[in-house]
Amino acid sequence: MVISLKNLIIGSFLSILILIALLGYRQNIFTSTILPYDDEQTGLDNQIVIKFSHVVAENTPKGIAAEKFKNLVETKSDGRIIVQIYPNAMLYNDHNELQALKDGEIQMIAPTFSKMTDYLPNWQVLDLPFVIENEEQLERVLTGPLSDKLLDELDSINIKGLTFWSNGFKQMASSDSPIIETEDFLDKKIRIMPSNILEEQFNLLKANPVEASFDDVFNELENQQINAQENTISNIYSKNFYEMENHITLSNHGILSYAVMMNHEFWDQLNTEDQTILLDALEEMEIWQFEQAVEINNNNLQALLREEAVSIYKLNKVSRNKWKKELFPIYDYFKKNVHPTYLDELIQEINN
Ligand code: LMR
Secondary structure (H helix, E strand, O other): OOOOHHHHHHHHHHHHHHHHHHHHHHOOOOOOOOOOOOHHHHHHHHOEEEEEEOOOOOOOHHHHHHHHHHHHHHHHOOOOEEEEEEOOOOOOOOOOHHHHHHOOOOOEEOOEHHHHOOOOHHHHHHHOOOOOOOHHHHHHHHOOHHHHHHHHHHHHHOEEEEEEEEEEEEEEEEOOOOOOOHHHHOOOEEEEOOOHHHHHHHHHOOOEEEEOOHHHHHHHHHOOOOOEEEEOHHHHHHOOHHHOOOEEEEEEEEEEEEEEEEEHHHHHHOOHHHHHHHHHHHHHOHHHHHHHHHHHHHHHHHHHHOOOOOEEEEOOHHHHHHHHHHHOHHHHHHHHHOOOOHHHHHHHHHHO
16 A cells, blocks of 8 residues: 555644643643542641751761651641752852851751851850760750850841751861871861861861861862861761862861751741740650661761771870870950850869
């Protein structure tokens, strides 16, 4: 049978028309049918969306705390309050997340307290080394009256402080050679978060402090602009910093915790019931969060111990005391330049 070219063209044209009509029908393009009324959609009118941006990986103490918070809030509000999480600085980084929060681009962040010290210098009290010595003290301080005072200070920059989350203790990680004795600090280019106390800490140890945002650390290590940093095991592990900083000294010399905060106008516009849902969620997960931080850091340490290329050192008492001796002037520096009583208040809480 011979099919003429004309018939072939007409046939193809008709097939395409039928196909378009079928697709259009499936997508409701040509039908003007009014969709049945879905009374669940009325709920969308009073749906509240909280965009929560942070800079670390999802499998870290802050990452999983954000997830837990989301689940609790969404369950408690029957899905009326939605928490959208943006990890890994995918939306905003250390340099711009605070401004984005203030501008209402996002509603929640949880930066390390050190990153707030440019605006609230008193927060440097938590940066002081060798003051908080163990997890039990850390938990007491982060849930105690001094922490409440620090969170209240956020009001002065029009931010609502909600609570503190923990990521445990900072360790020293370095490339090329370990940092164990105080002499090992000499001329090391150590990445720090923006905090005068942290800068002073490494100046006293005769190192070279270099400020860098968290999402720049990997590049700066690669480009050898830095060759050491203080951070928690979970941050060193989850961001693969150990691939370059393969000497890790378990020094526990300082703490790393997060101030969970919200855009103030957003908070003020929430009704009491919704504010209570958020606060209840944070309270319910408080102990869980501290436990998770310990567990994740421990698990990540076990994983690092299995890495052949990574050497892990424990700071013994003698070396530790030498670090402390070098750092001794920092406490006076804080009292004279930052706050006269906060350090004493901190010590009193620890000893209670
Ligand atoms: C850092 O910059 O090293 C940390 O603050 C990152 C984080 O949020 O834990």
